[in-house]
Amino acid sequence: MLLFRAEEHVEKWCADWNLSRGETLSPDKCWQLAKVWYSADRREPDWRRRTADEAESLFSELGLTSPFWRLLPS
Amino acid sequence: MTAGQEKADFDKEVRRVVYDFTMREGAPPTSERVAENLSTAPSDVKSSFARLADAHILVLQKGNGEILMANPFSAVVTPFLVNVGNRSYYGNCIWDAMGIPAMLGADARISTSCGCCRTAMEATIKDGALAEASGVVHFAIPAARWWDDIVFN
Numbered sequence: 448m449l450l451f452r453a454e455e456h457v458e459k460w461c462a463d464w465n466l467s468r469g470e471t472l473s474p475d476k477c478w479q480l481a482k483v484w485y486s487a488d489r490r491e492p493d494w495r496r497r498t499a500d501e502a503e504s505l506f507s508e509l510g511l512t513s514p515f516w517r518l519l520p521s
Numbered sequence: 522m523t524a525g526q527e528k529a530d531f532d533k534e535v536r537r538v539v540y541d542f543t544m545r546e547g548a549p550p551t552s553e554r555v556a557e558n559l560s561t562a563p564s565d566v567k568s569s570f571a572r573l574a575d576a577h578i579l580v581l582q583k584g585n586g587e588i589l590m591a592n593p594f595s596a597v598v599t600p601f602l603v604n605v606g607n608r609s610y611y612g613n614c615i616w617d618a619m620g621i622p623a624m625l626g627a628d629a630r631i632s633t634s635c636g637c638c639r640t641a642m643e644a645t646i647k648d649g650a651l652a653e654a655s656g657v658v659h660f661a662i663p664a665a666r667w668w669d670d671i672v673f674n
Contacts, residue, residue: 448614448660450634450644456637457659465639469661474644474654478619482649485620486592489540492533496577506664520570 450474470515479509528572530664534559535569539591544625547610549588549596560633577668591619602632615658622646 451457454471461468472480483505487494497505499518506516522529531624538558542550550558560564573579580590588596591615592632595601601612603621605628612618615633622629631644636659644654662669 448616448658450615450633450642451637451654451656452635452640452642454657457637457657460637460659461661466582469659469663471657474656474658476645476653477616477658478623478646478651478654481593481616481619482623485614486624486626489624490537490583492537494536502664509541509597515660516664518665 448477470511470513472477472511480506480511483509528569530571531565532572535566539588543591543594547608549591549594551587577597593617593624602634604630604632616660619644619646619651656659 449460451460451471457468457471460466503516503518506512523573529600535555538555539549541622542554542558552563552570555566555670556563570579570581570588574581579588580592581587582589582596590596593612594617595611595613597611599611599613601615601618603610603612603618605622610621612621612631615631618631618633626649627646627649629646631646633643634641635656642656
């Protein structure tokens, strides 16, 4: 996941790397995602990775509902 | 206690030491440092690293079995420098770079560059909010395929 100056720079990067365009988020939406994804203390014995179901729910709560964010078979 | 439970408990201890060290020192520790901390053999720690990598909790360097990523932290220099107070960290990507102040609960300044033209860019986290940032974040790979090639991703 990279930061770009503008959408046109994303388009050029994708063309240069021969990649399909993925999804873009505002920096603030990315910060919201980082906060909920990484705020749990991984030093704690009870910490565990989210299940795919839990991760999808988290994406959904942030409005990330397109197929791009899907982890479970539909 | 079964051998499986013993390994699971040991892996939790290794995870605790890895993140404690990383958050305090700025980068993930070597297997030797973790072994010293737990008074055990480095080979046992490397086995634990391998199990934690299989569980997608760590990403290891190819060939030597040492940590490459303890997300959101990188063990190597990346284009995502995160300054927190007088300490520096490296994130694996812009999401992870933002994840570092999220995990530390601290203000931070993230220095990176445009993925396309390499123009320097910065983002600032202050009091739990994104105080200063511009541009757009691009996720190239759909979520279901992130772990197909986590280093590229």
